[in-house]
Amino acid sequence: MVSERFVMAVDQGTTSSRCLVFDHRGRMVAVSQREHRQYYPRPGWVEHDAMEIWRNVAKLIQHAARDAGLQASDIVGLGIANQRETTVVWDRRTGEPVGRAIVWQDTRTADLVNELARAGGANRFRSLCGLPLATYFAGPKIRWLLNETPGLRERAERGEVLFGTMETWLIWNLTGGPDGGRHVTDVTNASRTMLLNLKTLDWDLSLCEAMGIPTRMLPEVRPSIEVYGEARAVMPGLRITAALGDQQAALFGQTCFAPGEAKCTYGTGSFLLLNTGKEISHSNHGLITTPAYQIGGEAPTYALEGSIAITGSLVQWFRDGLGLISSAPEIETLARTVEDNGGCYIVPAFSGLFAPHWRSEARGVIVGLTSYITKGHLARAVLEATGWQTREVVDAMNADSGVALTTLKVDGGMTSDHLLMQFLADVLDVPVVRPLVAETVSVGAAYAAGLAVGYWADLDVLRRNWHRASQWLPAMDPRHREIEYENWQRAVERTLDWVRQPDQVQGRRARPDQ
Amino acid sequence: MYRAAVPGPVQSIERAAAILRLLAARSGRLGLVEISASLDLAKGTVHGILRTLQSVGFVEQDPTSGKYQLGAALLHLGSSYLDVNELRARALNWSDALAARTGEAVRVGTSMDSRVLIVHHVFRPDESLQTLEVGNLLPAHACALGKVLLAYGPAPTRAQASQPLEGFTRVTVVDRRALTQELGRVREQGWSQEVEEWQPGEAAVAAPIRAYGGLAVGAIEVRGAVERLCDYHRQPKTEHVTRVREAARAISRELGAARW
Numbered sequence: 001m002v003s004e005r006f007v008m009a010v011d012q013g014t015t016s017s018r019c020l021v022f023d024h025r026g027r028m029v030a031v032s033q034r035e036h037r038q039y040y041p042r043p044g045w046v047e048h049d050a051m052e053i054w055r056n057v058a059k060l061i062q063h064a065a066r067d068a069g070l071q072a073s074d075i076v077g078l079g080i081a082n083q084r085e086t087t088v089v090w091d092r093r094t095g096e097p098v099g100r101a102i103v104w105q106d107t108r109t110a111d112l113v114n115e116l117a118r119a120g121g122a123n124r125f126r127s128l129c130g131l132p133l134a135t136y137f138a139g140p141k142i143r144w145l146l147n148e149t150p151g152l153r154e155r156a157e158r159g160e161v162l163f164g165t166m167e168t169w170l171i172w173n174l175t176g177g178p179d180g181g182r183h184v185t186d187v188t189n190a191s192r193t194m195l196l197n198l199k200t201l202d203w204d205l206s207l208c209e210a211m212g213i214p215t216r217m218l219p220e221v222r223p224s225i226e227v228y229g230e231a232r233a234v235m236p237g238l239r240i241t242a243a244l245g246d247q248q249a250a251l252f253g254q255t256c257f258a259p260g261e262a263k264c265t266y267g268t269g270s271f272l273l274l275n276t277g278k279e280i281s282h283s284n285h286g287l288i289t290t291p292a293y294q295i296g297g298e299a300p301t302y303a304l305e306g307s308i309a310i311t312g313s314l315v316q317w318f319r320d321g322l323g324l325i326s327s328a329p330e331i332e333t334l335a336r337t338v339e340d341n342g343g344c345y346i347v348p349a350f351s352g353l354f355a356p357h358w359r360s361e362a363r364g365v366i367v368g369l370t371s372y373i374t375k376g377h378l379a380r381a382v383l384e385a386t387g388w389q390t391r392e393v394v395d396a397m398n399a400d401s402g403v404a405l406t407t408l409k410v411d412g413g414m415t416s417d418h419l420l421m422q423f424l425a426d427v428l429d430v431p432v433v434r435p436l437v438a439e440t441v442s443v444g445a446a447y448a449a450g451l452a453v454g455y456w457a458d459l460d461v462l463r464r465n466w467h468r469a470s471q472w473l474p475a476m477d478p479r480h481r482e483i484e485y486e487n488w489q490r491a492v493e494r495t496l497d498w499v500r501q502p503d504q505v506q507g508r509r510a511r512p513d514q
Numbered sequence: 515m516y517r518a519a520v521p522g523p524v525q526s527i528e529r530a531a532a533i534l535r536l537l538a539a540r541s542g543r544l545g546l547v548e549i550s551a552s553l554d555l556a557k558g559t560v561h562g563i564l565r566t567l568q569s570v571g572f573v574e575q576d577p578t579s580g581k582y583q584l585g586a587a588l589l590h591l592g593s594s595y596l597d598v599n600e601l602r603a604r605a606l607n608w609s610d611a612l613a614a615r616t617g618e619a620v621r622v623g624t625s626m627d628s629r630v631l632i633v634h635h636v637f638r639p640d641e642s643l644q645t646l647e648v649g650n651l652l653p654a655h656a657c658a659l660g661k662v663l664l665a666y667g668p669a670p671t672r673a674q675a676s677q678p679l680e681g682f683t684r685v686t687v688v689d690r691r692a693l694t695q696e697l698g699r700v701r702e703q704g705w706s707q708e709v710e711e712w713q714p715g716e717a718a719v720a721a722p723i724r725a726y727g728g729l730a731v732g733a734i735e736v737r738g739a740v741e742r743l744c745d746y747h748r749q750p751k752t753e754h755v756t757r758v759r760e761a762a763r764a765i766s767r768e769l770g771a772a773r774w
Binding site for chain 1: 597598599600602603606607610611613614615634635636637639640641644646648649
């Protein structure tokens with residue numbers, strides 16, 4: 001054991017952060033986790049305290065290392081996977097954020113996005129950055145901060161404040177913070193800003209200008225897999241050797257290294273990613289184009305992504321907002337108290353609808369309510385919403401790639417819900433497979449970190465670590481599936497056009513201060 | 515340590531019961547001072563008991579007023595102690611790790627109507643065709659999971675104890691006295707075994723999953739071919755026993771069994 005070395009991963013997620021330690025065979029040897037506070041200051045606004053997240057991650061690294069009995073020299077590298085798009089802007093001299101981080105689910109930039117779309121349509125930047133204009137991405141969030149925070153634009157132009165998504169914020173703090181911390185991002189995270197040119201993999205000046213963002217505040221764009229630097233805080237000497245957006249990390253952890261391989265991760269939201277190889281492929285069905293990973297010194301690998309904003313967070317809302325269950329796994333228990341959804345459907349368009357619709361003005365609905373409906377039916381409808389939303393992006397992906405998906409590799413916390421996994425297999429009509437390590441985001445970050453320093457020789461070694469842990473086979477009557485899918489689609493139609501533009505509002509005067 | 519032949523009532527439990535009765539009798543919330551005064555006990559004593567009751571969920575403290583009331587766990591005392599889906603969610607990471615380390619299938623079970631309900635199943639990581647067994651019910655006396663649950667669970671009722679034990683193979687334990695003896699051994703060593711008692715050619719090792727207070731709420735096992743799991747004497751290999759117990763402890767820690 002003395003000579004054995006390990007690799008560490010930090011998964012900085014939307015609701016919690018965790019730190020895991022893996023051995024050479026990709027087996028978890030330690031895990032520590034901590035939730036952070038969600039701030040909902042107004043409807044549609046979601047914020048995090050970046051300082052709280054940094055403090056949590058620092059503690060988690062120390063805890064995980066202590067639990068596994070490790071020192072910095074026993075760890076070959078740290079890989080960071082993170083919630084994407086969540087935007088932090090901070091003072092480079094004090095290290096203090098200028099305000100709370102704006103979370104990816106936040107919709108405050110809706111007006112800004114509409115305004116940008118008026119001149120050229122929602123897809124005006126798509127050929128450059130692969131993304132439709134949406135509140136989801138970091139660029140509009142930076143712009144909002146620059147517009148709304150007095151003096152911030154001037155400070156940004158003078159180079160006094162820095163922008164980063166979570167991996168940038170963590171790497172900067174780990175490598176010294178105000179005292180020489182490295183201000184870097186990786187291509188996968190950078191691609192979620194709407195400012196990155198997909199071909200050059202660098203900031204696109206025309207995009208930055210159109211979005212009104214000074215390039216001085218942007219981090220340096222680097223490959224996902226390379227040595228970024230050594231930690232000077234928390235665990236001095238620990239090398240930071242990889243960074244990936246969490247969904248790309250999960251794709252990597254599922255060892256989807258070949259074109260045509262896909263996975264779906266079930267967390268706060270759910271994200272289906274399909275490896276499309278070295279080619280940039282554009283979607284005609286509402287998917288987005290994104291780098292999958294880039295190994296230092298190599299050409300990038302790309303992916304098509306179907307992003308679903310609300311899946312696990314619908315269960316959380318059911319728990320915290322409605323108080324109908326006391327822990328998330330209990331949703332399955334409650335759902336099993338009834339045979340079916342009783343005719344009730346929930347479309348959780350809380351932040352508008354993401355893929356394949358991209359309708360930011362949509363808002364959630366519960367339809368089909370009758371006095372027959374119990375909380376058990378609602379619990380079913382909550383789980384089914386995740387199944388049908390997946391069906392929609394799988395349909396889009398099949399249409400774009402011209403090849404039908406034959407199995408779905410799944411991961412994430414919700415894979416412990418067997419009712420949901422069976423429902424997924426039923427509505428997709430393909431086997432659903434969970435790999436042996438459900439923490440695929442962390443596994444992917446660890447694989448990437450180990451690969452960067454030669455701990456693992458190549459991708460094939462990693463592929464041999466993948467094992468099937470569970471499998472669910474489709475068992476739903478095809479006719480029933482069709483009827484239910486139609487009902488779902490009718491429910492989705494009812495979410496559209498809910499939020500009106502100020503000029504559409506009649507019957508009351510538009511308030512001058514809005 | 516001195517022990518009376520017949521142990522008398524435990525004072526702190528009597529006091530805890532008095533506090534619970536007091537909280538149940540008053541409709542509103544009570545502060546520390548009121549409780550101490552009502553029961554004529556020192557504030558420090560009451561505070562210690564309240565904190566313990568709070569840690570097991572029998573008492574809740576209002577974060578703003580600091581006052582105490584009966585906890586939700588107390589209200590649900592009669593119903594299921596731990597949601598089975600919660601148990602699976604908490605066991606997920608560690609059962610994966612156990613399957614990866616042993617190269618064998620892993621299952622988690624809990625008691626249901628004196629049988630074992632499989633709540634989680636991780637395939638043997640060898641890519642062979644396997645079927646998910648979650649939801650299956652097994653006879654407790656014939657499997658490793660069941661023996662742990664019997665050993666650490668409530669004693670069987672007289673009606674249960676008079677039921678004949680069904681044999682599934684030639685070596686299933688069907689004699690009550692022999693089973694009782696084996697359960698005693700399980701409690702002593704902290705784990706159970708099953709060698710061809712349920713399916714010919716199969717063996718399993720199981721250990722208890724505990725929640726706060728040490729209560730066994732489930733069991734986790736590693737299961738595989740006898741020749742892989744056992745040594746020449748048909749005894750489970752030590753490394754498997756160690757790993758199952760480590761996994762059980764890790765899950766127990768997640769469930770709040772702090773010192774176990």
